[in-house]
Amino acid sequence: MSVAAPASSGGRITAPLLRLSDTVAAILLVADLVVVCVSVLLRFLFNAPVEWADDVARGLMVGSSFFGAASALARAENLGVAFFVDMLPVAARRVVDSIGALLVTVVAAYVAFNAIKMGWLTTGQTSGSGLPLEWTFYPMGAGALFMTVFAAEIFCKRSVRDMMAGLLATAVIAGLYLAWDFLSPDSVPSSGTLMLVGFFITLFGGLPIGFALALAALIFIWVEGTLPGVIFAQQMARGIDNFVLLAIPFFILVGYLMEANGMSVRLIELLQRAVGRMRGGLNVVMVMSMVLFSGISGSKMADVAAVGSVLIPAARRSRQNPGSAVALLAASAVMAETIPPCINLIILGFVANLSIGGLFVAGLLPAGLMALALIVLCIILGKRPEPVEDAEPQVPVSGLWSGAIASFGLIFMIFFGFKTGFATATEISAFAAVYAIVIGSIVFRELSFKTAAHSFVQSATRSGLVLFIVAAAQSLAFILTLQQVPHAVGDFMLSLSGSHGVWLFMLLSIVVLIVMGSVLEGAAALIIFGPLLLPVAVKLGIDPLHFGVVLVISMGLGLFAPPLGLGLYGACLIGNVPIEQTIKPILGYLGLLLLCLLVIAFVPAISTALPRALGY
Incomplete structure (x- = not known):
């Protein structure tokens, strides 16, 4: 049930809608960044905390997340387990994909309808700081509405035969359940059992993970028949309506800005100059790069992209096996899971009510142990890299040190902020993003308005993808x-x-x-x-x-x-x-x-x- 055929490639309606979705998601992320930074500065410099700042920031994040998730769906960036679907015959795979696209459309439409309904039901109600509650649900519903349009276009891009096969197969499955429930209600599996069965079938059928989680919760709600649909939308919003989780889009933004402003390339190149010529040097550089980047951006895939985009081509040029290089890149990402400010540490701290600062500190030595093990293995199994004849002209070392100093300044800011208690994880991540913007635009002069805007769009899309999964998982956890x-x-x-x-x-x-x-x-x-x-x-x-x-x-x-x-x-x-x-x-x-x-x-x-x- 994989979802392919990105909407960005066609459609007079969906192409402008995608640009609008990108713009709205990025603007909401920018507004969030401004609100958090201004709030911290007012509190620290003038001892004048802004009472409504947290509520506004959370509401902006919910809206940005759903518009970002809509853009991710339009570009077919949603992750799903395609291993089993790929083993099916071509005809069967097309039917399964059509069912998946139809189910994504149904889930998105259900979220949109109930989020808008929840906004209508909460009209007149206010949060603790006096802000209207509907300001959270209406943007969420609008983002989900965009998601519905993109999902419907993905479904309609299939051939008429595949669409009809998907509709018929879905109708047959629903009809068989209804007939069973009517003829022998006592023998029908419980709603909880059907929920789990539906989850694993759709998950292994290739449905994007966020939608498989949401659909599992919806199966329970539909079969049980006692819970209103607005509960589903409420729980999804509740899953990400938390100030702590704002650290996720901000740290992802830092990762993209580092790539855009040249900081990541400078730091990796400096590591290559330092240890790249030793035995297994390029592999050692890869592990060390992942250690450093995980300590800055927090986003695992941003780290993998930043390091891999530079070092995998370098491995090819030095005649290394690219498969082994990618395997080490993936293993280094595992090693870096507990290096702060990793997003998964933030999520675990949030859901399990643990100190995020404590988790950050607790993960350092375990990550160090794993990094040391990988480096020793790289040296033992590695060879000295062969000289590369077609190497590009090298940047002077003095120019590389500026990137290294800027990167370490960012790491220092993160740890100093936690240790001194100057700011929370979310507030530190916001200032880290501002720092990356200033360094890239003023110091390095490589971050233009266009590339910065593109970084905000990418960050909103990637964080929307992550936070939609968090929201869907919260509905299932409920x-x-x-x-x-x-x-x-x-x-x-x-x-x-x-x-x-x-x-x-x-x-x-x-x-x-x-x-x-x-x-x-x-x-x-x-x-x-x-x-x-x-x-x-x-x-x-x-x-x-x-x-x-x-x-x-x-x-x-x-x-x-x-x-x-x-x-x-x-x-x-x-x-x-x-x-x-x-x-x-x-x-x-x-x-x-x-x-x-x-x-x-x-x-x-x-x-x-x-x-x-x-x-x-």
Whole structure:
């Protein structure tokens, strides 16, 4: 049920709508950045906090997220598990894709209708600071309406035969259920069972992850028949209507701005000059680059794009196997999962009510251990790079140091802000984005208005993609809570650990997150399983920061593990390498990282030493 055929490639209506969606998403992101920065400066310089700033910033983020998600859908950027669909015969695959496009349209339309209805129902109600509640729901509904139009165009671009086959197959499935429910209602599976079955069928059928999560929640609502549809829209909004999550679009923006302003290229080139000529030097540079970029941008795919776009071509020029280079790039991304300000650490801190600053500090030594292991392996297995005859003229080292100094200034700003308590994670991410704009436009003079605007559009689209998944996962998490699934899972894991020891709980948690991390996008896996497992860990006496780090690394292993890991597919697209060429080398890298994870899991001091020393 993959969704292809981007709307940007045609349509007199949808092409202007896509430009409008991009513009609105980017403007809302700019407005958010201004609101947060001005609020912090007024509070710090004049001791005059703006009471409505948080509410306005959250509302702007919800609107930007849904318009950004609409643009991502129009460009077919939504991630889905295509592994199983690709094995089907061509005719069957076309039918499955048509069903998927139809379901995406239905889900988007349902979100749009109920978000607008929720706006109408909340008219006259205000937030704690006095702002109208409908200001959150109407932009959300408008973004979802754009999403519906783009999804409908993707469906209609198929042949009439495929469209009719998709409609007929969907109608037959719905008709069979209704007939079963009418003829033998007592034998019909429960709404919870149908929800889970529907989720896994659509997920493995290639439906984009965010829509598979949302559809699962909708199946429960439709079958149960007791919950109003506006609850679904309310829970989706609630999933991202939080000031903490604003750090996600801002850190993603930092990553794109660094790429646009030349900071990333300068830093990577400097690392190549420093260690690139040693044994396995280019691979060592790749690992070190991922360490540095994860400490700045927070966005995993932005890091992979920034590093891969420079070093994968360099690997080809030096006659390295590009499949091995992409495999190391993916493994380095796993290693960097706990280097602050990683987005998944922010999401876990939000859903599990953990200190984000504490998680940032707790992830440093585990990441250092994994980075060291990868670097040692690169040196042992590596060869000295062959001289490249057609090398381009080199930039003077003095010019590269400016990029390095600017990059380290950004890292210092992030950690200084946390340690001093000057600002929250969201506020620091906003100032980091402003810093990247100033450096690129004034210091380097490489960031024009056009490239900055393009960075804002890209950031709004990418963060909309992530936050739509977060919103959909929240709607499913709400349904799971209604079904008392967290309570049942907690009791089961406690009883298992009580009879076999805490070590079994830790191993099971690692296995669950690796498996679900490979099936789901990382944020969704953490949102669903973080709140389920963390309370059990605390009851068993496991430090929550330590357990949170273990969960995030486990999820990262799954996210980049073949054959389902969506992160690995992203790395292969960036490196322009077939996934088959990466499987053998990446299994070796992931095996090494798994050993590191087991050491981290069963030696808690690796995660807890720094937080305790710094008072977290």
